[in-house]
Amino acid sequence: xxxxxxxxxxxxxxxxxxxxxxxxxxxxxxxxxxxxxxxxxxxxxxxxxxxxxxxxxxxxxxxxxxxxxxxxxxxxxxxxxxxxxxxxxxxxxxxxxxxxxxxxxxxxxxxxxxxxxxxxxxxxxxxxxxxxxxxxxxxxxxxxxxxxxxxxxxxxxxxxxxxxxxxxxxxxxxxxxxxxxxxxxxxxxxxxxxxxxxxxxxxxxxxxxxxxxxxxxxxxxxxxxxxxxxxxxxxxxxxxxxxxxxxxxxxxxxxxxxxxxxxxxxxxxxxxxxxxxxxxxxxxxxxxxxxxxxxxxxxxxxxxxxxxxxxxxxxxxxxxxxxxxxxxxxxxxxxxxxxxxxxxxxxxxxxxxxxxxxxxxxxxxxxxxxxxxxxxxxxxxxxxxxxxxxxxxxxxxxxxxxxxxxxxxxxxxxxxxxxxxxxxxxxxxxxxxxx
Amino acid sequence: xxxxxxxxxxxxxxxxxxxxxxxxxxxxxxxxxxxxxxxxxxxxxxxxxxxxxxxxxxxxxxxxxxxxxxxxxxxxxxxxxxxxxxxxxxxxxxxxxxxxxxxxxxxxxxxxxxxxxxxxxxxxxxxxxxxxxxxxxxxxxxxxxxxxxxxxxxxxxxxxxxxxxxxxxxxxxxx
Numbered sequence: 001x002x003x004x005x006x007x008x009x010x011x012x013x014x015x016x017x018x019x020x021x022x023x024x025x026x027x028x029x030x031x032x033x034x035x036x037x038x039x040x041x042x043x044x045x046x047x048x049x050x051x052x053x054x055x056x057x058x059x060x061x062x063x064x065x066x067x068x069x070x071x072x073x074x075x076x077x078x079x080x081x082x083x084x085x086x087x088x089x090x091x092x093x094x095x096x097x098x099x100x101x102x103x104x105x106x107x108x109x110x111x112x113x114x115x116x117x118x119x120x121x122x123x124x125x126x127x128x129x130x131x132x133x134x135x136x137x138x139x140x141x142x143x144x145x146x147x148x149x150x151x152x153x154x155x156x157x158x159x160x161x162x163x164x165x166x167x168x169x170x171x172x173x174x175x176x177x178x179x180x181x182x183x184x185x186x187x188x189x190x191x192x193x194x195x196x197x198x199x200x201x202x203x204x205x206x207x208x209x210x211x212x213x214x215x216x217x218x219x220x221x222x223x224x225x226x227x228x229x230x231x232x233x234x235x236x237x238x239x240x241x242x243x244x245x246x247x248x249x250x251x252x253x254x255x256x257x258x259x260x261x262x263x264x265x266x267x268x269x270x271x272x273x274x275x276x277x278x279x280x281x282x283x284x285x286x287x288x289x290x291x292x293x294x295x296x297x298x299x300x301x302x303x304x305x306x307x308x309x310x311x312x313x314x315x316x317x318x319x320x321x322x323x324x325x326x327x328x329x330x331x332x333x334x335x336x337x338x339x340x341x342x343x344x345x346x347x348x349x350x351x352x353x354x355x356x357x358x359x360x361x362x363x364x365x366x367x368x369x370x371x372x373x374x375x376x377x378x379x380x381x382x383x384x385x386x387x388x389x390x391x392x393x394x395x396x397x398x399x400x401x402x403x404x405x406x407x408x409x410x411x412x413x414x415x416x417x418x419x420x421x422x423x424x425x426x427x428x429x430x431x432x433x434x435x
Numbered sequence: 436x437x438x439x440x441x442x443x444x445x446x447x448x449x450x451x452x453x454x455x456x457x458x459x460x461x462x463x464x465x466x467x468x469x470x471x472x473x474x475x476x477x478x479x480x481x482x483x484x485x486x487x488x489x490x491x492x493x494x495x496x497x498x499x500x501x502x503x504x505x506x507x508x509x510x511x512x513x514x515x516x517x518x519x520x521x522x523x524x525x526x527x528x529x530x531x532x533x534x535x536x537x538x539x540x541x542x543x544x545x546x547x548x549x550x551x552x553x554x555x556x557x558x559x560x561x562x563x564x565x566x567x568x569x570x571x572x573x574x575x576x577x578x579x580x581x582x583x584x585x586x587x588x589x590x591x592x593x594x595x596x597x598x599x600x601x602x603x604x605x606x607x608x609x610x
Contacts, residue, residue: 201585203549223580224553245557245581248550261550268554289554305551311510312551335548349548356546379592381548397545397592426549 034413035155037063038072038097043082043104046113051105051140055115058144059101061188062162063152065415066390067408072097084118084127092122099128101151108134115143119151129154141190161386162187165430166393167195167205167214168404172422182216184231187386187429189404189417195229196236205428208251214428215239215249215258226260228275239273240280248292252299252319259283259293259302259319270304272319283321294339295319303327303346305335314348330371331359336382340389344369345409347383347392358383358394360409374411384429385409393427489524489531491610499524503605505563506598509544510555512562522563525605526570533573536609539563541581544597545590549583556581563603578608 039056063069072095081087082104092100103117112134119129129150135143142163149160164187171180180202185192196202200219207214208228215228221238224246229236240246244263251258258273262280270283270293284290288308295302302319305312309326312335317324328334333351340346350359350373357380363369377396384393393406402423407414417424494500505518514522529535541556541563560579568574589596 201582203583203585219582219585244579245553247553261554263554263557268557289551289558291550291554292548305548307551312547333547335551351547354546379546400590400592 034070037099053140055144062148067413161388261291349381387432489528507601512558530571540604553583
C-alpha cells in the first residue's frame with residue numbers, strides 16, 4: 001500500500017510543477033486494485049511549434065485521479081515507442097504493466113495538430129484502440145482529456161468524465177472587502193476563469209444539462225435571488241427574486257425547468273419553474289425547511305432536504321408534487337444530495353455529533369442500500385458526482401479555509417485542489433460534453 | 436463567548452431591562468453589535484418627557500434598544516430569556532413609532548449545508564419577527580432576510596465563533 005502511494009506521488013511530482021494557474025494537486029490515498037498502465041510521452045513529428053502541453057502527463061494524471069488506474073512514473077518509462085509497430089511487449093510485461101498507450105503529434109489541417117494514439121493490452125499483445133484527434137495548439141489539454149476518456153471507457157466499459165468542467169465559488173478578503181467569484185475550470189482544476197464577481201455572497205452553482213448555462217444564487221440585490229448565466233457570452237437573467245429566500249436552483253434533465261427553494265409563501269418550499277413561461281408550481285407543502293432539490297435523471301422525481309422529521313434528511317417526491325418518501329435513515333443529519341446518473345447512488349453531507357462527512361448511499365447493495373462514509377474531514381460538504389459517477393467533488397475546511405477534493409466513489413483515492421488564496425467551496429461537476 | 440463577554444452581556448441585559456421599563460438615563464456600555472453607537476444623544480434633556488414613548492434618539496442612547504443582536508442555540512430558533520428582554524424594548528419601539536421599519540437579518544454557523552442554513556437563518560428571523568409582533572410590532576414594519584452562513588462575524592472552526600454567528604441582527608431601515 002505504501003509503495004503504491006509512493007508511486008502515485010512520484011508520478012505526480014512532475015505534474016505538480018506544471019500547475020501554474022493556482023490549483024495544486026496531491027493524492028492522499030491509493031488502491032491496490034488500480035490497474036497498471038504506461039502512458040509513453042507522445043512524440044512530436046509535426047512541423048508546427050513544439051506543443052505547449054505534455055499530453056501523456058495529462059492523461060496519466062486523469063487516470064490516476066480516478067483511483068482505478070495507476071500510471072507508470074515517467075522515469076520508469078524506459079522505451080519511447082510512438083506507434084504500435086515499435087512496441088516491444090516484453091519490456092512492458094517486465095515492468096508489470098497491464099496496458100500501454102502510445103501516440104504522436106503530426107501535422108493536421110490548417111496549422112493544427114493531428115494526434116494519433118493507440119491503446120494496447122500488454123498480456124495479449126493486442127491493440128484495443130487506434131484513433132486520431134485534431135486539435136489547435138490551445139486545445140491540447142482538451143484533446144488529452146478526451147483521449148483519457150476514451151482509454152478509460154475502453155478498459156472499464158464506462159465513459160470517462162475527464163473532459164468535463166467544474167464550477168465553484170471562491171471568497172477572499174474580510175468584512176467590506178470581501179470578494180466572491182463564480183468560477184469555472186477544467187475537471188483537473190486547470191484554466192480557471194471567473195464568470196461573475198461580487199462583493200455580496202454568491203452560492204449554489206448548478207449546470208444546465210447542455211453545459212452552456214449556470215444557475216446560481218446572488219445577494220447582489222440585498223436579498224437572495226436566482227440568476228441564470230450563459231457561460232460563453234456572460235449574459236445573465238434574474239429568474240427569481242421574490243420576498244424571502246430564492247435559493248438552491250437545479251435544472252431539470254431536459255433543461256426546460258428549474259427546481260428551486262422559495263419562501264415567498266411564508267415558508268421554505270420546493271418549487272418548479274418553467275423557464276419559458278417563468279411560471280412556478282409549488283411541489284412541497286410542509287411547515288419544515290424544504291430545500292436543495294435535485295432531479296432524478298428521468299425527470300420524474302425530485303430529491304430534496306427536509307427537516308420535517310426534526311433533523312435534515314433526504315426525501316423523494318414526484319416532480320408533479322404529492323407526498324414525499326424518506327430516502328435516508330442512517331446519520332443524524334443528511335443534506336445537499338447529489339444523485340448519480342444511474343439513480344442508484346446518492347452522495348450527501350452527513351452530520352453525526354458535530355462531524356460532517358460525505359456519505360454515499362448505494363442502493364445497488366443490500367435491501368434498502370448501504371451507506372459508506374468516504375471523506376475523513378470534520379466539515380466536509382457539497383458533494384457533486386462526476387457525470388459517470390466514478391468520482392465525487394466536495395468541499396472541506398482545512399487550516400481555516402475552504403478547499404476542494406475529488407474522491408473516487410469508493411473513497412480510496414482523494415486529490416486536493418487548492419486555490420492559492422481564499423476559500424474555495426461548492427464544487428459542481430458539469431455534465432458530459434458533446435464531442 | 437468568554438466569561439467576560441458573558442458577564443458584560445448579563446450586565447447589559449440587566450440595565451437594558453430597567454432602561455425599557457423605567458426610561459432611566461442611558462448607561463455607557465461597550466458596543467455589542469455592528470451598529471455605530473459611539474455618538475451619544477443629548478442627555479441633559481429628560482428622557483421621559485414623552486409619556487414614556489420611545490423616540491428616534493433612543494435607538495442610540497437607550498441601553499436596551501442599543502442591543503441589536505439575538506443569539507441562538509445550534510440548529511434552534513427558540514428565543515431565550517436574554518433575547519426576550521432585548522426584543523421587548525424593540526417591540527415597544529415599533530409600537531411607539533409606527534413609521535419605523537426593521538430588517539431582521541438571520542444567520543447560521545458554518546456547519547451543515549449552505550442552503551439548509553439559509554432556511555435556518557430565515558426560521559430564526561421569523562421567530563424574532565413573531566416575537567416582535569406578539570408584543571406590539573406590526574408585520575408591515577418587519578422584513579426578514581436570511582444570509583445563512585454567508586456573512587459570519589468570525590470564521591474560526593470553534594464553538595465560540597459558531598455561537599457568535601447563530602444570530603439575528605436587528606437593523607432599523609427607518610427610525
